[in-house]
Amino acid sequence: MISQSCNGLLLCHTVHNPFTFDENYYIFNPTTQQFVTLPRPLSGDVIGMSLAFDPWKSSHYKVISLQISKLEPANHLIEIYSPEHKKWRVSGQTFPRHYDICFKNGLVYWNGAIYVSCIKRFNVEQEKFEEVAIPEVQDHEEDDYRIVYFGESYGHLHLIQVNRQNLALYNVYEMKHDGTGWFLKYEVNVEDVVLAFPHIIRGFLETTDFHYYGMAVLDVVRGDKEEDSFLILHIPGMVILRYNLVDKSFYKLWDFDNGVHDAFAWCLHFDRSNTYQYIESTYCW
Known part of the structure; x- marks a missing residue:
């Protein structure tokens, strides 16, 4: 399945039992027909991943993984993968699970941030979540x-x-x-x-x-x-x-x-x- 498209690269994953967290993830370039299989993060069960690639800023992509912490099952954590180092690293501290952070469908990468919805984004450079305002409602509920x-x-x-x-x-x-x-x-x-x-x-x-x-x-x-x-x-x-x-x-x-x-x-x-x-x-x- 395709999870996300980002400046010419596709993030794809296999489909398994959604409760087993055993999907494989791939980065695929349809132009060159090349792909790479991402290694599995080690710090927790993967909820979903997102791709950040801006060829005008960097020649390398990044993959952000949202996971359930093995040590703190009530919390989420973020790991980031870069092909430069070919390994995952934990970003920041664990945080309580949020219903509006899923890293599944509808992810949009724009201007250095991954928009997990129209009201929340993950700043890739600062490695933190930020709230996003939506247009104000006028004259109606x-x-x-x-x-x-x-x-x-x-x-x-x-x-x-x-x-x-x-x-x-x-x-x-x-x-x-x-x-x-x-x-x-x-x-x-x-x-x-x-x-x-x-x-x-x-x-x-x-x-x-x-x-x-x-x-x-x-x-x-x-x-x-x-x-x-x-x-x-x-x-x-x-x-x-x-x-x-x-x-x-x-x-x-x-x-x-x-x-x-x-x-x-x-x-x-x-x-x-x-x-x-x-x-x-x-x-x-």
Whole structure:
């Protein structure tokens, strides 16, 4: 299974019994077809791992492992692996287990930190966890909002927030370069997509239900030019769309009705954690 994509390298793992903590982890470069098997950490059972690789800052990647401490089973600990030394080392002290730190799916590496969620990150350089603010809610209760996308693209960190009062309106926020807060980058109304594909409306649900539209945001992609930035949208059983963030045009990238059995197509319900960005990398071992 792919756990994470980071600047051309993939962090992968085998799938075993989730209660035995016996997964093997690998770093794989699809461009060169090379991979390396990571040695197992020794200080505890591995909950999950994350990859930190920024070829503009260093020619080496780092792997951060979240573990259950063997000596203190009620606590977590962090170990860090570097190919320079080819071994793991313990980082800092053990700390109480937190429900919002899992190191499994949806991890995002950006600007020297691993975002384990949109509200918490691990600063790789300072080797500590930090809280992250989310956009302030205006005029409505917090329960009226939901984050439907969180990810990085070409040096920019984004999240998309929707309001249950208007589920077709995507507020695309971007993190400031110093990581201190968010600003509204794009305001996108996808009603034109709903009109083009009315089957995504789930009429058996209330119009304020966050699942009312059967559509998922797979990615926010920033282009070299502002007008080249776009969303990747998935409509289960139908299509994957490219939606331009500037001129609001869209077209099909993939049509599941083209030669795919309907029953199979409807099983392909992707979301952000099922898809991974990939760029070519010359990194080799």
